[in-house]
Amino acid sequence: MKSKATSFDIAHLAGVSQSTVSRALRNSPLVNPETRERIKAIAKQLNYKVDKNASNLRSQQSHTIALLLFEDPTSDESQINPFFLSMLGSITRTCGDNGYDLLVSFQRLEEDWHAEYEDTHKADGIILLGYGDYNDYQEKLQQLEQNQTRYVLWGALQQDQPGVSIACDNFTGGYDITQHLIRLGRQKIAFIGGASEGSPEFFDRYKGSCQAQQDAQLPVRRSLQVDAITTEQSGYAAALQLLAKQQPFDAIVCASDLIAVGVIKALRDKGFKVPQDVAVVGYDNIPLSEFTRPALTTVQQDTKLAGKMLVETLLALIAGKPASSRSLPAKLIVRESCGQAL
Amino acid sequence: MKSKATSFDIAHLAGVSQSTVSRALRNSPLVNPETRERIKAIAKQLNYKVDKNASNLRSQQSHTIALLLFEDPTSDESQINPFFLSMLGSITRTCGDNGYDLLVSFQRLEEDWHAEYEDTHKADGIILLGYGDYNDYQEKLQQLEQNQTRYVLWGALQQDQPGVSIACDNFTGGYDITQHLIRLGRQKIAFIGGASEGSPEFFDRYKGSCQAQQDAQLPVRRSLQVDAITTEQSGYAAALQLLAKQQPFDAIVCASDLIAVGVIKALRDKGFKVPQDVAVVGYDNIPLSEFTRPALTTVQQDTKLAGKMLVETLLALIAGKPASSRSLPAKLIVRESCGQAL
């Protein structure tokens, strides 16, 4: 048993042809159940495993999907956004349940990841996961379309965007959490996080937030919005920037929990009390958000469901079935930082 | 350009043979630089990519490594241990830097993952990452050895264990943090976390902790040790169990941060002040530990380095170079829960 056994060895031992072995191991109905069991027994005994490469080559599919994670360019090299990680768990599991393998890779937007996976037959399809600037994607997405690559996108649903996306309802999330603040009596609500087409998820949250203010007859002040990416540092800097404007505000809606953590730190450093002076709310409900002081009021995205949807949608696409974009509900998680208990 | 281009198409267009194309794209020195560039240009123009399956089949290696994550059996389905996640970041990156792909998969100890990856040629080697009961591994490790599978193990270094491991120095970590507590005047130190051969990492931490107490002439009370696995719930339950023993203690060394979080919650629920009445320290320095109240004093494992070492060691093994186990230093992170500031 020096070199690994091949299907020929099994065939020889079982006294059948190699193709029968192949069929038997694939549970083909074309082979006699009796023979099949015998072949399987021998295979097991020889510790034989089907060579994936040969199998993939022949059948032209890999039973593998690739997960591409796009990070904010400035984020720390080693630290991954906890939100994505929680999705990762659900994605790997759903893959496993469907007999697919998962190839994980971190990418920067600039690189030409687009062809790297499906064209090489490393994967049957791609999941794109990122918090970044989707505008940069556009060109790449076009290429994916052209190459007829199967892919699913996590993020904001946009009309003109090609392909299929799964997203949480960012507009409603932003709306609900802002409405909650308003009901608690906050009137001058700031927003920290990118508010432009460049980061559509954040933008939707912002638009939801604005809508809530309008519906409550509150004036929406564009000057109370400051850009930030999803890191604590960026949130901290953005808060200082907001303070420097010298405009009054009594609440801050942050586009992500990580931002909120930085914002709270900045406010405290500058002598503000949260939530007494300024209420601060986040988005994502990362594990950490429960432990900040005050505990973060935030919006939870159902990552478990999201991961499942992403994989299942992609699998449908791969199977040639039609699949459509879908928006998942967002859920308000009320804790302390909104000032509820006051 | 309906179906994907093959190397034959390129060969035809370039007026050379297919094998020359193959070599040119692999930057073989056997081919004229001029020809090579011409071939590359044509390939790019045709959007040609080498078929990984064919290439792997021929060369009998996949340029892929598999990461197998073993969870504690009872841990929540969707939530992944944050400590492993932080390692995941570093692992994926190191893989990428070395031109390797990463297959990620969650496993339960019971399943026969052992053959699934290398025998099928899906991966050239395996990284085993788990916090679980390593005794259960033993049998599987034997099989890996027998099949000559290349693998690297994360966890405790044990003499009789086959294969190569990378680990943090758990003994010293446990020693240092306990010594720190003693210097702050704590005398009756409890330990929460498995303290048996079954979970060697925890056991090493425990042994380190005991040694520190002995060196300080303190009596080591075995009754002040309670088992727990790495979850908040388990920590909570274990703390209650410890309290039920009615034995006095003024500090608790927890085998992981997640345990510590549960322990603190339990103590507080029972009316104890942390760290005034009881100091509590953790292990791992997960992102959350900075945000608990009081902030956790803990031991940091260099996950960035660990991930890098894991991958590089495995790659060495794959390349046929000798590689040996290695222990990485642990670093004490002092915050509030040890009572330093009192």
Added chain:
DNA sequence: TCGCCTATTGCGAACGCGCAAAATTATACA
């Protein structure tokens, strides 16, 4: 007894690329 149908099995050809040996061309030197 013969022919036909069905349930299994066998045969041989791809799949797309990489390697080794053979073949071709270029270069140099007597």
Added chain:
DNA sequence: TGTATAATTTTGCGCGTTCGCAATAGGCGA
């Protein structure tokens, strides 16, 4: 001009499967 030597390219095969189609055997009615 001829030949030895080096530089480069080509030929031909094999990696381990899967798949379409042909082949075989046995059962059954006429």
